[in-house]
Amino acid sequence: MNAPLIVDGVTTSIRLDGQRHDVVRDISFQVAARETLALVGESGCGKSMTALSIMGLLPAGIASVSAGKIIVDGIDMVAADETVRESVRGNRIGMIFQEPMTSLNPVLPIGFQVGEALMQHQGLSRSAARAKALDLLEHVRIPSAARRLDDYPHQFSGGMRQRVMIALALACGPKVLIADEPTTALDVTIQRQVLALLADLQAREGLAVLLITHNLGVVASVADRVMVMYGGDVVESADVKDFFARPTHPYSVALLAAMPRIDATEGPQPIPGQVPSLDAMPSGCRFQSRCHLRQDVCSTLPPLKPVAGNPGHQVRCWMRGDT
Amino acid sequence: MLKFALKRLLLAIPTLWAVLTIVFVLIRIVPGDPTIVILGDQASEQARADLREKLGLAKSIFSQYIDFMWQIAHGDLGRSLATNRPIMSDVLSVLPYTLELTLASLIVGTVIGVPLGVLAAEKRDGFADWFARVFSLAGLSFPAFVSGILLLIVFSLKLRWFPVISSANLVDPIERLRALVLPALNLGLLMVAYVTRVTRSGMLKALGEDYIRTARSKGLPSRIVVWRHAFRNALVPVVTVVGLYLGVLIGNAVLTEIVFNRPGIGKLIVTALNQRDYTLLQGLMVVTAFAVVLANILTDLTYGLVDPRVKTE
Ligand SMILES: Nc1ncnc2c1ncn2[C@@H]1O[C@H](COP(=O)(O)OP(=O)(O)OP(=O)(O)O)[C@@H](O)[C@H]1O
Ligand SMILES: [Mg+2]
Numbered sequence: 010m011n012a013p014l015i016v017d018g019v020t021t022s023i024r025l026d027g028q029r030h031d032v033v034r035d036i037s038f039q040v041a042a043r044e045t046l047a048l049v050g051e052s053g054c055g056k057s058m059t060a061l062s063i064m065g066l067l068p069a070g071i072a073s074v075s076a077g078k079i080i081v082d083g084i085d086m087v088a089a090d091e092t093v094r095e096s097v098r099g100n101r102i103g104m105i106f107q108e109p110m111t112s113l114n115p116v117l118p119i120g121f122q123v124g125e126a127l128m129q130h131q132g133l134s135r136s137a138a139r140a141k142a143l144d145l146l147e148h149v150r151i152p153s154a155a156r157r158l159d160d161y162p163h164q165f166s167g168g169m170r171q172r173v174m175i176a177l178a179l180a181c182g183p184k185v186l187i188a189d190e191p192t193t194a195l196d197v198t199i200q201r202q203v204l205a206l207l208a209d210l211q212a213r214e215g216l217a218v219l220l221i222t223h224n225l226g227v228v229a230s231v232a233d234r235v236m237v238m239y240g241g242d243v244v245e246s247a248d249v250k251d252f253f254a255r256p257t258h259p260y261s262v263a264l265l266a267a268m269p270r271i272d273a274t275e276g277p278q279p280i281p282g283q284v285p286s287l288d289a290m291p292s293g294c295r296f297q298s299r300c301h302l303r304q305d306v307c308s309t310l311p312p313l314k315p316v317a318g319n320p321g322h323q324v325r326c327w328m329r330g331d332t
Numbered sequence: 333m334l335k336f337a338l339k340r341l342l343l344a345i346p347t348l349w350a351v352l353t354i355v356f357v358l359i360r361i362v363p364g365d366p367t368i369v370i371l372g373d374q375a376s377e378q379a380r381a382d383l384r385e386k387l388g389l390a391k392s393i394f395s396q397y398i399d400f401m402w403q404i405a406h407g408d409l410g411r412s413l414a415t416n417r418p419i420m421s422d423v424l425s426v427l428p429y430t431l432e433l434t435l436a437s438l439i440v441g442t443v444i445g446v447p448l449g450v451l452a453a454e455k456r457d458g459f460a461d462w463f464a465r466v467f468s469l470a471g472l473s474f475p476a477f478v479s480g481i482l483l484l485i486v487f488s489l490k491l492r493w494f495p496v497i498s499s500a501n502l503v504d505p506i507e508r509l510r511a512l513v514l515p516a517l518n519l520g521l522l523m524v525a526y527v528t529r530v531t532r533s534g535m536l537k538a539l540g541e542d543y544i545r546t547a548r549s550k551g552l553p554s555r556i557v558v559w560r561h562a563f564r565n566a567l568v569p570v571v572t573v574v575g576l577y578l579g580v581l582i583g584n585a586v587l588t589e590i591v592f593n594r595p596g597i598g599k600l601i602v603t604a605l606n607q608r609d610y611t612l613l614q615g616l617m618v619v620t621a622f623a624v625v626l627a628n629i630l631t632d633l634t635y636g637l638v639d640p641r642v643k644t645e
Contacts, residue, residue: 099550111542
C-alpha cells in the first residue's frame with residue numbers, strides 16, 4: 010500500500026520584487042501510516058512553506074509549487090484543481106498551526122468551528138455536526154465539553170485552544186496530519202500533555218504525522234524519523250536513533266550542540282553566523298557560509314548520499330557520507 | 333445579551349443628561365439678548381419684559397434648568413414662539429419623512445457599499461477594487477447639496493424620471509416612494525463611499541488573519557471563508573461606521589431636504605432659524621440629540637450581536 014503522504018521532488022518558489030527564489034528546493038519524502046516524521050531546522054529554512062505546499066495553502070500570488078508531485082491519500086495536490094484540493098483539505102489531511110491564540114475564529118463558537126468540516130465534507134446537518142463535535146472535544150479531553158460547545162475561543166486557555174485545534178483538524182478522520190510547531194507557543198507542562206494527546210490519537214487512528222518543530226527534545230521523544238532542512242534544502246534525513254547516534258551533516262552537528270542538555274559537560278554552543286537572506290543565498294551548498302568544513306567543491310550542490318552504508322540515513326555534504 | 337442591553341440602556345441616561353445640559357447652555361450663551369433678537373431693537377421695554385416672562389427667562393438660571401429637564405422628562409418640548417403650537421406635535425408630524433429618508437439611504441449605503449467593499453478586498457487591485465476606490469474617493473469629495481443638484485438636473489430635469497419637488501404628492505404611496513428615490517440615492521451614495529472603504533480595509537485585515545488559514549485548511553470553499561469567517565470579523569468596524577454615519581446622515585438629511593424641497597426635521601430647522609424661533613430650535617436640538625444617542629445605543633447593541641467578546645467584558 011502506498012504511503013498516505015508522498016512528496017516527490019517538490020520545489021516551492023516565492024516571487025519578491027519580480028525575482029524568483031526557491032524557498033523549498035527539490036524535497037522528497039514519504040510518511041507512512043502510524044509514522045511520525047519530524048521536520049527540523051532554524052527559523053526561515055522553509056518548514057512552513059513545505060507544509061503549506063502540501064496543503065495547497067501557499068499565499069496566493071506570492072508563492073507556488075514550481076516542480077514536483079505531492080500525493081495525499083492517493084490524490085495529486087499539485088495537478089488537481091482547487092475544487093479537488095478543497096475536498097482533500099480538512100478531509101483526508103488536517104493541519105494544526107503554531108499559534109493557538111489566533112488560529113481560531115474569535116466570533117464563532119468553538120463547537121461550530123470543530124464541526125464545520127463535517128458539514129462541508131460529510132454533508133452532516135448542523136445538529137449532527139454539533140453532536141460529533143462534542144465527541145471530538147471529549148476525545149481531546151476538554152473538561153466538561155458539553156457545556157463548552159457554545160463558548161468562544163477567548164474563553165479558552167492556550168493549551169485548551171490547541172486541543173480544540175487538534176479536534177478541528179481530526180474532525181473528518183484524515184489519513185495525514187501536519188502539525189506546524191504545535192507546542193511552541195505553550196509552556197512546558199502543557200506542551201507535554203498536547204504531545205502525549207497527539208501520540209495517543211495517532212496510535213488510535215493510524216495517522217501519518219508530519220511534525221514541524223525546532224525542538225530536538227520533542228523530536229527525540231515523539232518522532233520515528235527526522236529530516237533536517239537548511240535554506241530550503243534537506244541536508245540530512247535519518248531514523249531518530251541513527252540521527253542522535255551519528256549526526257553527520259555539519260549543520261545537524263551544530264544544531265545538536267546548540268541544544269541545552271542536562272548531561273552535557275559544556276553549555277550549549279550557538280551556531281555562528283546567520284541564515285543568508287533569500288537574495289544572498291550562495292550557489293551550491295547553502296550552509297557553506299557558516300561551515301567550518303567548507304571547500305571549493307561546496308559551490309556545487311552535493312547530492313544526498315547514504316551514511317555508513319545505510320540507505321535510510323542520508324546526508325547532503327561533500328565532506329561527509331559515503332562516496 | 334439581555335443584561336448587556338440593559339446595562340447599555342442605563343449607561344445612556346448620563347449621556348442624555350449631559351447632551352441635554354449642553355443644549356440648554358448653548359441656547360443661553362448665544363450672544364445678544366434674545367428679546368432684542370426676536371422683537372428687534374425698537375421694541376418697548378414692556379414688550380421685552382413680557383417676552384422674557386413668557387420664555388421663562390425672568391427666573392433664575394437654575395430654575396430654568398430644572399423646568400427644562402422636567403418638561404423633557406415628560407415628553408414636553410414647549411410651544412413654538414412663532415406659531416404657539418406644541419413643538420412636539422410639529423416635530424412628530426415631519427419626523428416620519430426624515431426617518432424614511434434616513435432609513436432608505438442607510439439601506440442604499442449598506443446594500444451597495446458592503447458587497448462592493450468585500451469584492452474589492454477579495455479581488456485586491458483588480459477591476460472591482462479600482463472601481464470601488466475611485467467611486468469612494470468621488471463620493472467622499474462631493475458635498476451632499478452638490479450631488480443632490482446634479483441628481484436633480486440629470487434624473488428630474490433631463491430624464492424626467494422623478495419629480496423635481498419631492499413634496500408635491502405625498503399621500504399616494506407610489507408617488508411618495510418615487511419622491512423618495514432621488515433624495516435617498518443622494519444620501520445613500522455618499523454613504524456607500526464610507527461603507528465601501530471600511531468594509532474593504534476591514535476585510536483585507538481579516539483575510540490576512542491566522543483563522544482564515546485555519547478555515548481554508550478545513551477545505552471550505554472561498555465563498556464561505558470570505559463571508560462566514562472574514563466578513564463576520566470585518567463587520568465590527570463596518571457597524572461602527574454605519575453607526576457614526578447615522579449622525580452625519582441626520583446632518584446631511586437637512587441639506588438634502590432643502591435641495592429636494594422635502595418636508596422633514598431639516599426643513600423645520602431652517603424654518604426655526606429663519607423665524608428666530610428659539611424654543612422650536614431648542615426642541616429640535618433635543619430631538620436630534622436623542623436620535624444620535626439612540627443610534628449609538630443601537631450600534632453598541634449590534635456589537636454585542638457581532639462580537640462575542642463585547643458581551644463578556
Ligand atoms: N508571505 C511571505 N512573503 C515573502 N516571503 C516569505 C513569506 N512567507 C515565508 N517567506 C520566506 O520563505 C522562507 C521560508 O519560510 P518558512 O515560513 O517556511 O520558514 P520556517 O522554517 O517555517 O520558519 P519558522 O521556524 O520561523 O516558522 C523564509 O525565507 C521566509 O522569509
Ligand atoms: Mg514556520
